[in-house]
Amino acid sequence: TKWGPKYPAIVRLWENAWSEFVPFLDYDVEIRRVICSTNAIESVNARYRRAIRARGHFPTEQAALKCLYLATRALDPTGRGRARWAMRWKPALNAFAITFEGRIN
Numbered sequence: 001t002k003w004g005p006k007y008p009a010i011v012r013l014w015e016n017a018w019s020e021f022v023p024f025l026d027y028d029v030e031i032r033r034v035i036c037s038t039n040a041i042e043s044v045n046a047r048y049r050r051a052i053r054a055r056g057h058f059p060t061e062q063a064a065l066k067c068l069y070l071a072t073r074a075l076d077p078t079g080r081g082r083a084r085w086a087m088r089w090k091p092a093l094n095a096f097a098i099t100f101e102g103r104i105n
Contacts, residue, residue, distance in 0.1 A: 028095040047071050 004011045014021075024032065051071035058064040097104050 028099060030092040030095040031099060034089075034092045044072070044075065047075060 024035070027035070048068055048071055051067055052064075055067060058067065093104070
């Protein structure tokens with residue numbers, strides 16, 4: 001009622017999508033945080049686009065794959081990213097293990 005007069009289209013969209021949104025609220029906060037966050041994916045995609053744009057064209061598909069592989073490796077040149085990744089993802093992985101018991105090893 002508060003936002004309806006000011007934003008009728010948004011309220012209508014919210015009401016139409018309510019049945020899809022409510023199950024999302026049943027998940028743990030850590031799982032919702034992972035589902036809503038696309039920062040890591042956006043960052044990797046931006047690095048790929050930058051690497052491809054810098055080289056222009058590739059003579060073979062193998063050359064393009066090698067470029068993407070090297071761009072991926074350059075994301076964590078020291079190899080310490082896995083430890084940071086585990087620290088950030090541990091709460092979410094625990095929540096996934098509880099919610100989807102037997103499906104995550």
